[in-house]
Amino acid sequence: SRTLRVEMLYLALPATRNATPIGYVRAALPLDRIQHRLGETRRMILLGAAIAFAFALLLGLVLARRSTEPLRAMTEAAREMAAGAKRSRAPETRGSIEMRELAAAFNSMGDQLEERMEAIDGERNKLTAILSGMSEGVLAVDARERILHVNGPAAELLRINPDLDPGRPIWECSRIAEACALVSRAIQENRFLRREITLLGAGNQRIIELKVSPLPGEGNHPVGAVLVLNEVTELRQLEAIRRDFIANASHELKTPLTVILGLAETLHEDGSLDEKTRERFTEKLHRQVGRLSTLVGDLLSLSRLESASESYEKQPVDLTALVAECRAAQQTASEAKGVTLDADLPQVPLKVRGDFSALRQALDNLLDNAVKYTPAGGHIVISARSAGGEAIIEVSDSGMGIEPAAQARVFERFYRVDKARSRELGGTGLGLAIVKNVVLGHGGEVSVESVPGRGSNFRIRIPLLS
Ligand code: ADP
Secondary structure, eight states: OTTTSSSSEEEEEEOOOOOOEEEEEEEEHHHHHHHHHHHHHHHHHHHHHHHHHHHHHHHHHHHHHHHHHHHHHHHHHHHHHHOOOOTOOOOOOSOOHHHHHHHHHHHHHHHHHHHHHHHHHHHHHHHHHHHOOOSEEEEEEEEOEEEEEEHHHHHHTTTTTTTSSSBHHHHHHHOOHHHHHHHHHHHHHHHHHHEEEEESSSSSSEEEEEEEEEEEOSSSSSSSEEEEEOHHHHHHHHHHHHHHHHHHHHHHHHHHHHHHHHHHHHHHHOOOOHHHHHEEEEHHHHHHHHHHHHHHHHHHHHHHHHHHGGGGGOOEEHHHHHHHHHHHHHHHHHHHHHHHHEOOOOOOOEEEEEHHHHHHHHHHHHHHHHHSSSTTOEEEEEEEEEEEEEEEEEEOOOSOHHHHHTTTTTTTTTSSSSSSHHHHHHHSSHHHHHHHHHHHHHHHHEEEEETTTTTEEEEEEOOOOO
């Protein structure tokens, strides 16, 4: 309204009577009132919207929380399972049907996982038990030579502390450089390697066989290696003894054989030999054949005793009677040599469990040696007694005696202090080896004490029959 200078809303309508216009009706309303009403309406709408929004938000939050709750529980359970908790499970009774199905599937996966883990644990325990029960050393490393497993014997041989943190490289834990190098090479070259090494310890040396097998991985790259350690010291020593024995035996056999061959050839080819020389040669031949026969006899008894030592036909044997018998058997030989032979025996029998003929041979050998190595005018005493549950038999002579350094070796096969002298006396170097074999086979011990030039004392101890 220009006149009122106020914003107005006008409404004009024609007024009619019987369809004939008679005038106009006009209404005017100031606009600020409408504005006021509009403002009120807007406020109402905004308030309503805000309340509706807040309500929707709240509802949404509650609903969202309700639907994500099982998911969160499942996430938590998965996390716990990953951390190693076996009994962690998702709730199967909350949330929508899909959620419950998901939880059930999740839990069944958990059950299966647990079963597999238990099976793996069981297998691992079995493997550990097998490995620790093995006498061979076993060590496993990964491709970067970090120790995955080491059993007791391997830790001992490689001088590894068994309580070390697993996962350290082998070359950091063991100072046996050859073993570390062999493992490295086997992994690098991806092939089985084997070698023997000698470990020097306090006063002894041990021979160890090392075998490394790479663990096959993808392509040409192994995922690690297994090292197996085997102590072969005893085996190698036995092999050396056997080699020496064969060499010695052949040598011992060859000497009389060469002499026999020479004598036989001369006798056969030289027709000009006079009767006396012929006789001398024949006598020599006879002596050499005798020597050969004794040697073969000793070798045979040694081998028989060695193979029988485990299974001697043992029965009660009275050592008092046995010693008396042996002494009687040697009487003639000792008298012939001008050596006195006395016995100091108890009044009671000394019963042991043993093989009569083997024990007889052992005592015969000791007495035979005493006679052999005691010059004329000397004396020998064989005695028997019991002490501390053992029968003790001693053969002492006033003979030439044995040097201290040789005393420890006289029981070795073919060992002789003076080869030429022993040979001259018809010795083979096997007598005391036989004695030792028999005594050990009866659970006993044999020892010698001797003063060179004064005499020797051989002592046998055998457990008495209780
Ligand atoms: P051998 O057949 O040479 O007598 P043994 O095995 O019986 O062989 O004895 C080994 C060595 O021990 C002998 O060669 C000898 O040097 C020494 N020996 C054995 N018994 C005596 C003893 N009673 N007195 C001195 N030396 C002995």
